[in-house]
Amino acid sequence: MRSxxxxxxxxxxVYFRVGPPREDGYHSVASLYLAVSLYEDVAASARTDNEITVSLNPASTSVVDPEDFPLGEDNLVVRAARLLAEHTGHVAGVHLDITKRVPVAGGMGGGSADAAAALVACNAxxxxxLTRExxxxxxARLGADVPFALSGGAAVGLGVGDELFPLLLRGRSDWVLVPASYGLSTPKVYAMLDTLRHGVDVPAPEEVDPELVQALVVGDLGRVADLAANDLTPAALALAxxxxxxxxxxxxxxxxxxxxxxxxPTVAMLVRDGEHASQLATQLQDEAGVDAFPVHGPVHGARIL
Structure with missing residues (x-):
């Protein structure tokens, strides 16, 4: 294969509880992940030398200024390809072309999806x-959200989010996403959360609310709406x-x-069904002038097209 x-x-x-800072600088979390139908594509093309290079595809829709998009060694797809090459002893180079649709620095794991797609593409x-596991x-060495981007579907995430326990949902849920024209730095949001909690004793979370898990599994959207929560919301609101x-x-x-x-800063709105999602997205666009679009989940993790 050449590409x-x-x-x-x-x-x-859908649920995100955050504990106090750990000695390693991370925070323990209890998360309920849901993969949704907004995707990143990575095209891996063989090179005749040993170089690993990257480009941003012009079809990308979530990059405000392509000139500011990092194309160097710090890009997660470069790091993913290099890590795979070092782990397996592979010596040939690759060019990686990214088509970005997930909001950049938007709280939706777009960089992690890039890394997952790069690992799958280069592995093929x-x-x-290498197996999926x-x-x-x-x-997981690239970021806590990368394993979930590989597995997709729905899962409880513990530890720093990388200890995954997959869930088998009986149906789908529909959402409307409202992205922002700016990003928020994840480390800054966590730092703001720690500042807001100064002097407050917060235990490390040990589980996702079992009632919420059951509600999502059976598709009880009213109960999901009642129990959904995100500890990072006050910090995100303080910064934005x-x-x-x-x-x-x-x-x-x-x-x-x-x-x-x-x-x-992406906002996700739970709705009744796909028709409601389309109606709400149109309403928000027409009446409020905001960018809004429908998605659904769960969807597959990283895979070859």
């Missing part, structure tokens, strides 16, 4: 033969107060629930 294209989904956190292109262990009116907008427009996705 392989892999696709990986973005995610939302190079014939290195082996790729997941490698991916303009998110408050967006959340209120969804409530007034008839969403079942409104969440800041992960560390934000």
């Amino acid at each position: 392989v294209v892999a696709r990986a989904p973005g995610k939302i956190n 292109l190079w014939g290195t033969g 082996e790729l997941g262990r490698l991916g 107060p303009e998110l408050g009116p967006v959340l209120e907008m969804g409530d007034r427009a008839g969403a079942l629930a409104e969440l800041v996705s992960g560390s934000g």
